Amino acid sequence: MKTADLIGGSSGIALGAYVLYEGSKMPADLIMKIGPSYFPDVLAIGLIFFSLILIIYALLGRAKGQAEAIRFKDKGIQRALISLLAIVAYAVLLDQLGYPIVTVLLVAGIMILLGKRSPLQIAGVSLATTFVVWLLFAKLLMLSMPMGILEDLV
Amino acid sequence: MDFDFALLYHSFGNVMLDWHVLLAIFIGVTGGITIGALPGLTATMGVALLVPFTFGRPPVESLGMLLGIYCGGMYGGSISAILIRTPGTPAAAATVLEGYPMGQRGEAGRALAMALFASFSGGMFGALVMTFLSPYVAGVALEFSYVEYFALALFGLSVIISISGTSIIKGVMAGLFGLVLSTIGMDPISGYPRFTFGVIDLMEGPSFIPTLIGLFAVAELFSNIEKMGVTEKIKARIGQYFPSLADIKTSAPNILKSSAIGTIVGAIPGAGGDIAAFVSYAEAKRSSRHPEKFGTGLIEGVAATESANNACSGGAMIPLLSLGVPGDAVTAVLLGAFIVQGLQPGPLLYKEHMDIVYNVFAAMIVANVAMLVVGAFGVRFFARVIGIQKEILIPIIFVLSLCGSYAMRQNVFDVYLTIGFGVIGYLMQRYDYPLSPILLALILGPMAEANLRRSMVVSGGDWHILVSRPIAVSLMVLGVAFMVASVFNHKRIEKRLAEARLADTTP
Structure with missing residues (x-):
């Protein structure tokens, strides 16, 4: 510490x-x-x-408790850093690419990062999350979510 | 201010006869229990994540939902404490001590039934005390001038800093950091922009909801990702929904006593459910006829800790509603939710929106009943929820956090703010800096500054005004006393908590 x-x-x-x-x-x-x-x-x-x-x-050597140093070789720290980069990219691309695309990519990406490998599960969870959260914000709460390049399709 | 029974009766009608409100409360309770039961997700995080879902909904409906999450979250923590020895929320840490050994003996159902019953009794006790006491506190507070508000903010800050965290120095540093953050934006008196780096989005300071989603949700996600454990499978059989009469009889004195302790601890700004639960557990053990049996799975222990942490929620609402000073981290988030609705908690709320205040009372009581119903019938479901894989849960919470912070102002800047505070929160937590002082400082900082400056305007710059009013002086003296006492007691409390935690980790 x-x-x-x-x-x-x-x-x-x-x-x-x-x-x-x-x-x-x-x-x-x-x-x-x-x-x-x-x-x-x-x-x-x-x-x-x-x-x-x-x-x-x-x-004086009176620091309390034990602290783990942040070691970049540590798998956990690497995962946390990659997830940080992923959410920064999410924020950067949210307006341009639009909510549906970036959200599907984020959920799928984090699932893969955390060790999920089943394509069916990854596709299912990412699509379902994107749809349900959109439904909650856009339809139930009437808040508009950025559609980005999909704007013309909606 | 007198208590208005007719208005309370009318408010019950508003809450129970409007199916939107009732549904919101049930959704809140179910969501709260789920979030509470999942280790790593706390009630604070639950309320923070779900505040954005209340934008644009009527006040009673959204506050009802948030109160539901608060009550449910407090109980939910006990489910994982009993079943997998991991408290779902910090407030349930003490429940592990007796609950888990019971589960090991094959009495998980009995422990869970008691946890629910005790949570309900404690929650109800706290809610009733809140209902009948806060109008009187608000009545006194209506007489407050700027000076008293300044003293009150100072008192709140000193208590929060002195009791949070393992190191007082780090607690103070976290509090001061939060206070510095609270000065970002336009100066409350002259309107001069401070520390905004020319960014228009910072003119009103860092937005509250994105900041707290960052500190309490995103930071937690980073540490979850760093330390991905194996999700435990639940093997326990749960065949009991309500405690037996004999168990209720054994535990009744403890439930009553712990509910009172929980309510009082909750009402002290900064002290939350975890402290209430540990204090009650210690008291139950001290006053027991067989203290040596504590730690082996005693039903009274579960009753004590669970009634205390739920009573705490009612207690914490008292200073929030009547003084505008949150009693713990969750109520600090709730304060943000009130402000989003255009309501400023405090004595003036009783003057201007008496109906809303009474609706909150009614909603809190109904939320506790809803918790009993949902908890009893859903206990098997919630036990299964603990088994949800983190690989699926984490990305979903990321999306909720990021979209939630975006939604309020539909501004990507707020998403960056959330991410930034997520990183700060993660690092601070990793090195033992407590986070709740930051949150409370963000609320109490502007209150302290604006009222100090206004007092100075009134007195023309004469500092004597600060010692001219007895309540203000008493509050300031009490604040200092708390700080001094905490410095002396810290080592002792730390030792006790370490012992309790050691007992919790050694099989």
């Missing part, structure tokens, strides 16, 4: 410093004495303070 806490503490300090820097550019309020930057500044100082404590504890 030591390295993890050092990284966590440093991230906290970096975020706090950024907030203070941005806050310094905000206008001051002369009447109330506390302007838009007041609250963020107080929080940033608090965050930096507690991040420092976390770092000091870690350096």
